[in-house]
Amino acid sequence: MAPLPASPRKSGDAAAQCLDRLMRALDVASDAELARALGITPQSVNGARRRREVPPAWVQTCAARTGVNAHWLFFGRGPARLPEAGAGELPCAPADCESDLVTIPLAEARLSAGTGSLEVSAAQEGGYAFRSDFLRRKGNPRRMVLMRVSGDSMVPEIFDNDVVLLDQGQTDITPGRLYAVGFEDAIYIKRVDKLPGKVVLHSANPAYPPLSLDLRGDGADQFRVIGRVLWSGREYR
Structure with a gap:
């Protein structure tokens, strides 16, 4: 699996960081491209930045489309991608297993x-x-x-x-x-x-x-x- 591209911006705002992780997962470089990838309007992305709140449905959509770990998208913790496993197994690192x-x-x-x-x-x-x-x-x-x-x-x-x-x-x-x-x-x-x-x-x-x-x-x-x-x-x- 190819690594995620570098984050296009830095911010101390948790919602902005979540949006940046969504952009990295979807390989887009602007809010307008993020909106197109999620099937929403650019105004919705602007509103999320203004309210400092990212709708969980955006994370769920991104995770379903890309296979990126939803917990990482939400919080920036745990592996960005969960490792592949055989049937019946869904492994995770011991420190992250309880919250992935x-x-x-x-x-x-x-x-x-x-x-x-x-x-x-x-x-x-x-x-x-x-x-x-x-x-x-x-x-x-x-x-x-x-x-x-x-x-x-x-x-x-x-x-x-x-x-x-x-x-x-x-x-x-x-x-x-x-x-x-x-x-x-x-x-x-x-x-x-x-x-x-x-x-x-x-x-x-x-x-x-x-x-x-x-x-x-x-x-x-x-x-x-x-x-x-x-x-x-x-x-x-």
Whole structure:
């Protein structure tokens, strides 16, 4: 991986230093070029410098596009780039291991908390940054993805438009746990029980009765576990 270019300016202002690191990561030399690279207006960059506050979404976008460590972009600490690793490993230097951030991509596909979503695009729309030590405790960060939820069948646990974190490496069903599952062309988020010859999908909302899926015959080929749900988050409007 090529080294990051030298910083175009120096400043004691933490927000200005963060903006400089974004410019280094994106290999741009001016605020106007930074704005184009992030898909924002030059006025937004000027406003961030004036307020001395950099929106986290800019850092997340930069990290997702460049592979640069989001924690380094935010704070200037830790390695600028995390080292490559084999499957199941996401190493970091001992001094930085507890605080490194890893950006998990947000897929455009939406999980249904209702009757089943048909929005199954695998494209991505940015991502959110998580502490690497948190992700490793939960599973394999390299197999994780974020997806947004549609519907109200998991209320009050998960609401419409919430974001959930999935580990696609955890596909063995533990009864009662929360999973993203696919059946035919639809994908759901449900609590899953596995019985002989079938699975039962449970909603949190009592208005939705359990859904029993027969896995005998052709049904076994149409059902798949996408991954286990590890975390959910909500944006307020």
